[in-house]
Amino acid sequence: MTTPENAFQDLAGVFSSRDNKVLELEIIPSSLESSYLQDGNSIGITKKALVQAYTVARQLFIKRLMPMSEHDIRVELSEKKTDSAALPGSVITEIMLLFDCEHLTACTWRKRRLLAAVTRCMKDTDQASTIHLLETELTLMASYQCSPLHRHTKSPTMWSHRLWVLGQLLRIQSLSREALLRLERAELDIVLRAGELHPKNYYAFNYMRQLHLLLASTSTDVKDRSRWTVDLAGILVNPVLDWCLANPRDISGWAFEKYILENFPDQDIRADTIGRALRFARDVGWEGESLWSFVDQAVRHFDLETVVDNVLRQDTQIPVSELPAGQSGSPKWPWKSRLARARVYWDSYGQSNDVQ
Template identity: 40%
Template sequence: MSTSDNAYQELARIFSTRNNRILEIEILPPTLGPLLQEDCSVGITKKYLVQAFVTARRIFFGNLRLSPECETLCATAQDENESSAQGASDKNLEDLLASTEIILLFDCEHLTACNWRRRRLDDLKRHHDLSPSDPKPLIQALETELTLMTTYLCSPLHRHTKSPTLWQHRIWLLKGLLQVRGAQVIAMRPQMACSTSQRTQSGQRYLEQESAINLLRSELDIVFRAGELHPRNYYAFSYMRQVHSILSDTMEIPETRAVLSESIIDSTLKWCLAHPSDISGWTYILHLLEAVTEGKLRLDTVNKVVRYALDVGWEGESLWTFIDLAAKAFDVEDMVSNTLQRTAATRFTTTIELSDGSTRAAVVSEPSWKSWLTMARAYWTNHNEVV
């Protein structure tokens, strides 16, 4: 067996035995390779991964040509050869699953491999629609694919954490899982008479909201991890916006959007303050605050950011841009001004240089992020003088 085949077999074994566990895969330097595994931690050298990819690509396109034929055989065989046709189809499916997992590990933007995996799940969904009595196989397949995406998106790999293909595939999976589980819940729910108490309905709504909040928080943890591995991860936080919207639409309760936003404001703010230079996080929390109906929560959140910036002496553009946008959007400019030791009546000024080399003060009607930062610098100077 060639080195390329060995590399493929070893990686295929790791993927096939993960049992829905989330792996953490990283590229090793050549001196430590070619492949190491300890529980859920996997390390592989770039050369060994390339060798595995070469074999995976050959197997994938070789079996892809046979796949429709095997599916037809599997669907129509009714005689004594049925078991052998089923065996051939199962082997073909295993090869396609293993090869696409390795292909996506090497090239996260390989659309052919990703689309094949999606088409396979689409076939399962169509089968479920025809006979919805047992949704377990479809749910299990969707959950397995979700954990595979989590493995890719949360591993310290070069491109995977910011892959538009993987994030779009994940949102597609989540939609499918919610549709199946939603249908299952409705089917299992007992028929309610018109005299059902309001308390029962409220309790059902509460449980549904709690379930949505838990799902939102678990997806947010994945996005935070991806954001730490790849700063300014716009694809990850755009994914969270889609998750938020899908859950709000699924609940069909007017206040759900605000409730979901309020449930993750604190954790999102904590992450943003730990990564103050990441503009993608700041724009996301701004998006959450827009959905919040409680004005005090907006005020407190912006105030915490201002106080943090003053306490640590932060001058980065991303944080002060958030303060500027939030102050204007939520009408809290007076609070920001007062926190920066200015009165609400203060007119912001900046110094400009004239053509003759002299300078003069110019009035700025609406403060930009630089104007807020200028005020903060004056605050720091005055504070240091007092101390």
């Protein structure tokens, strides 16, 4: 039978040796013979064992970490802990956040630790260790946010912390335009993975909005700041649209796609994006509200009614009187008028619309 100390040591060993790797963390059923499983970077632990590990970590946090001054944190950063009795405070808080991703006190302690490193970095010429520390923090967040952990993937605390860490990294690291674009694209992959694990993940996509604004304000060698903002949005248009078409029920994804188009003032690209969404809905008979809300809002916002006319071309217009009750384009549900028009198209051309 696993004891709290054993459960804590199992997880402490994983996090202590993680370095900069992204782990896949999962809660496994208690019916399995073992309460802890590891296969490479994939870690499984039962809920009971995680609770046991958390109780030990919390006791250590209250006893060792909470009383620490800024000087103590700087000393802790400079020391290399090798024995299990003197585990780094970072490992203790990592276990706590695995159990409770909204533990603000543990998260704040990690910020204090990183700030101490950044402050030290500003005074030293060697920035490599601090950059590595911040990058390791980002991979820790990715371990939480890209694992099948229901709360972590949609945790406002985790996403806010990730944005803060990236902000600190950009403060001390001068990146080229190409490097910033690669960074944004890599962050999008993390957000899309979190969106798959937790549908309608508002916090993940809102993080991408905030990241776009952060990168747009970052000092680069680009003279035209408005053009830089457009470039940052441009590389996201197609990847996000592909994801939305694979997850057409996800309103958060569609809302983010509209945000990208608002920051990418190319009417041809906007028309092509809306057209792809419309053709998908037309060809598979999709009636879901999320996609049609995107189409309606984007068409009206960007004045692209002709895109709908081209995709759902009819010999005759649909009389308002023939639209289904409550779907005549009322201000409350304007997207339903678009769907009603598509239904007439399906009826006219024999398109099945069984897909919901």
